[in-house]
Amino acid sequence: MDRTEKLVQALREAGLRLTPQRLAIVRLLATTDQHPTAQMIYEQLRPDYPSLSLATVYNTLETLVDLGVVNVLGSAGDDAVHYDADTDPHVNLACISCHRVIDLPSQYVHALEQEVATTSGYRLLGARVVYYGLCPDCQREAARQPAGGRRHRRRRRRRGEHHQTQSGSEE
Amino acid sequence: MDRTEKLVQALREAGLRLTPQRLAIVRLLATTDQHPTAQMIYEQLRPDYPSLSLATVYNTLETLVDLGVVNVLGSAGDDAVHYDADTDPHVNLACISCHRVIDLPSQYVHALEQEVATTSGYRLLGARVVYYGLCPDCQREAARQPAGGRRHRRRRRRRGEHHQTQSGSEE
DNA sequence: CTCTAAACTTGGAATGATTATAAACTAGAG
């Protein structure tokens, strides 16, 4: 909604151009709850913007991060960086199995942010409060699988793969 | 101190071998407060273990992370992942200018962790509570420099560079 | 409108952190 507006504002105020590509990226970021990676953004937008370049996605993300309106979350067990357009203090929960990242409201993050701001002496520019573990779904999954061995090879995600919602509406 | 012991224990209990390389890495992790990257560990150990391979450092770090005794912090504005052998809930502060990462005690992280554990339904495996910004030193630095322009090119860190303690003995 | 400089976008090449692989080594139980 107005999160889109907020991002657009930020671009305007910085004297930057509002190109169709930027607008598309901003809209996607503002309305999704998926905490997408650059690759995910690229793939979701390509149908509508066939000429879009991955480089543009990266550029735009960098710009938005520099403007302080988008947060970098780091990876969720995959090898790509996830982004979050919600810069209000909140907790992210990343599942290291399905690589999905969700938001979690918290009454303590605000206090924590306050505390850090006042006691650190740092000029704070952003935060990354991510807890990782197994989501309920993947726990069930794991319980079913008799754990084919304790040592799991790590596999890299291929350029084309998606992290996808497994079935219905969820979040 | 006994943080070294804790890590060694974890390896033992998992039935893994305690090789000289692993011991060295564990000791370094347990005693430093630098939140090093794999590269940093490699370079700090190379003098004493000339045959050490970067791959071993990565392998060992992965092992320790899997065992849950080491945390992954993500990058500090550089392009490499930082690790933290302190898995007790605490806040990390990363300076995006000098790329140093420090610890910050906090009375709220505990509450936050509790909250997440009970309300999320996730099986928590670790956390990454990192605030980033400019440390006092770099703020002064920035104030001095009349900001040569708002747009700063990003530069990649070269393989050989170090993030170093500002005054201490450098290698 | 029209023009223009600066700001953007783009495809492809380049970079470099991290992984995979295969061969050589060794911790540690018997």
Added chain:
DNA sequence: CTCTAGTTTATAATCATTCCAAGTTTAGAG
């Protein structure tokens, strides 16, 4: 001491991300 599965190592391979050199647009002035 003897084995052998677990480890290390050097090196190649992978791939997210950045860089680059053009080609395009944007937005403001005329």
